[in-house]
Amino acid sequence: MKIALLLTILLAFIALSFACDEFNPNISTIGECTATQKVSWKPTDNAQVLTPADLDPQELGMHEERMAYVLAIAKQQNKKFVASIYHQNGTLMCLGVNTGKPNIISHGEIVAINNCTALHGITSFTNYTLYTSGEPCAMCSAALLWADFKTIVWGTFNSDLLCKICMSNIPMDSSYIFGRYYGLRASPPRVIGGVLRTEADAWFGSYCSKPTSIYYIKPQCVCTNTTSPLKIDQTRYSSWFENGKTVSQFGGIITNTGSVTVTNPTFTSSPLRPNSIWGLAVDETKNTWALQWYPVIQPGQTFSFGYIIDGEDQIAFQPTA
Ligand SMILES: [Zn+2]
Numbered sequence: 342m343k344i345a346l347l348l349t350i351l352l353a354f355i356a357l358s359f360a361c362d363e364f365n366p367n368i369s370t371i372g373e374c375t376a377t378q379k380v381s382w383k384p385t386d387n388a389q390v391l392t393p394a395d396l397d398p399q400e401l402g403m404h405e406e407r408m409a410y411v412l413a414i415a416k417q418q419n420k421k422f423v424a425s426i427y428h429q430n431g432t433l434m435c436l437g438v439n440t441g442k443p444n445i446i447s448h449g450e451i452v453a454i455n456n457c458t459a460l461h462g463i464t465s466f467t468n469y470t471l472y473t474s475g476e477p478c479a480m481c482s483a484a485l486l487w488a489d490f491k492t493i494v495w496g497t498f499n500s501d502l503l504c505k506i507c508m509s510n511i512p513m514d515s516s517y518i519f520g521r522y523y524g525l526r527a528s529p530p531r532v533i534g535g536v537l538r539t540e541a542d543a544w545f546g547s548y549c550s551k552p553t554s555i556y557y558i559k560p561q562c563v564c565t566n567t568t569s570p571l572k573i574d575q576t577r578y579s580s581w582f583e584n585g586k587t588v589s590q591f592g593g594i595i596t597n598t599g600s601v602t603v604t605n606p607t608f609t610s611s612p613l614r615p616n617s618i619w620g621l622a623v624d625e626t627k628n629t630w631a632l633q634w635y636p637v638i639q640p641g642q643t644f645s646f647g648y649i650i651d652g653e654d655q656i657a658f659q660p661t662a
Contacts, residue, residue, distance in 0.1 A: 387519070388519035388530070389529075392535045405537055411473070415474050415544060418438055420439055423439070423474050424452070425472045426466070426469050427469065429470070434457050434460070436456065437452030449473055450473055467490075473494070473496075475495060476495040476497065476502070476515050478515075485519075486525055486530070491531065492530060493533070496538055496540065496542070497538060497542050503560050506542075506546070507547065507551075508548050509557065519532050574594050575593045575594075577653065577655065578590045588649060588651055590647065591648055591650065593647065593658070594644070595645075596642075597641060602638070608659060609630075609658070610658050610659070615649060615650045616651065617648060620644065633646075
C-alpha cells in the first residue's frame with residue numbers, strides 16, 4: 342500500500358517535470374527581455390512630493406495637527422526623530438521614537454511599524470498614514486514602500502538635514518525610492534513634505550558647529566542659487582550740478598512677480614553708494630540691503646525706494662534668491 346502511494350507520487354513528479362519547460366536563464370525567454378538581451382531598469386521619475394501649498398486648508402490642518410503632536414513628543418523626550426501611524430479612519434495607532442535602541446537602524450519609522458505590529462498585529466499598512474519629523478532616509482523609504490503605506494508626511498527635508506543642518510544621512514530624496522513603487526504595487530504612495538517645516542527645522546537645529554556630535558558630518562552638497570521672484574526697475578528722475586559735480590536722483594520699484602509672499606528679502610549691489618537713500622537700509626559688513634519698512638511683499642505687490650547719488654550711474658541691486 343505504502344509502495345503504491347510512493348510510486349504514484351514519483352509518477353506525478355515525472356509527469357510534471359515533462360509537462361513544464363525547464364527554466365534556464367541563459368536560453369529561456371520568459372518576461373520582458375529575451376535571454377540574449379542585457380537587462381536594466383527603465384528610466385524612472387522620482388515620485389511627486391506635495392507641499393503644504395498644494396493642499397486644501399482642511400487636509401493641511403489635519404496634517405499640521407498630527408505633525409505638531411509628533412514634534413511635541415520629540416521635544417518631550419528630547420529626541421530628534423519621531424514617527425506616528427494613523428489609520429485612515431483617523432485613529433492614532435502607534436508612535437515610534439528613535440532612541441538608538443535596540444540598535445542603530447532603529448529609526449523612528451521602523452520603531453513605529455514594529456510597535457504597530459506588536460500592539461495591534463498589523464502586518465501591512467495599506468490603509469495607514471505615517472508622519473515623521475524628518476523625511477524618511479533611504480532605508481526607511483524602502484521600508485515604508487514595502488509596508489505599503491498609503492500616505493507619508495514629513496516636516497524637515499533630507500536635503501536640509503544633510504546640507505544645511507550637517508546631520509549625517511544618506512544623500513537621497515525619499516522620492517527617488519517612492520517613485521519606484523511599481524516594482525511592488527500598482528500606485529505610488531501620496532507623499533507630502535514640509536508640513537510644519539519651520540518648526541521641524543528649528544527642532545533639528547544645527548550640528549554644523551558641533552563636529553564632536555555623533556550626528557555631525559561635513560556636508561558634501563551642491564548649492565545652486567534659486568531665482569528670486571523679485572524684479573527691480575529703476576528710473577533716473579533728474580540730474581543736476583551741485584558743488585561742481587553731477588548729482589542724480591533715482592527711484593526704484595521692487596515687484597513680486599511670483600506666487601509666494603516674500604519676507605525679509607535682501608539685495609546685493611554694485612559698490613556705488615548713495616548720498617542718501619530711503620526705503621532700503623544697508624548692512625555694510627555683508628554688503629547687503631534690506632527693506633527699511635514692513636519687509637513683506639505679497640504676490641503682485643510692489644515696494645518703492647529712492648536715492649540720490651553722485652554722477653549719473655545707478656546702483657545695480659540684485660535680489661539674493
Ligand atoms: Zn530612516
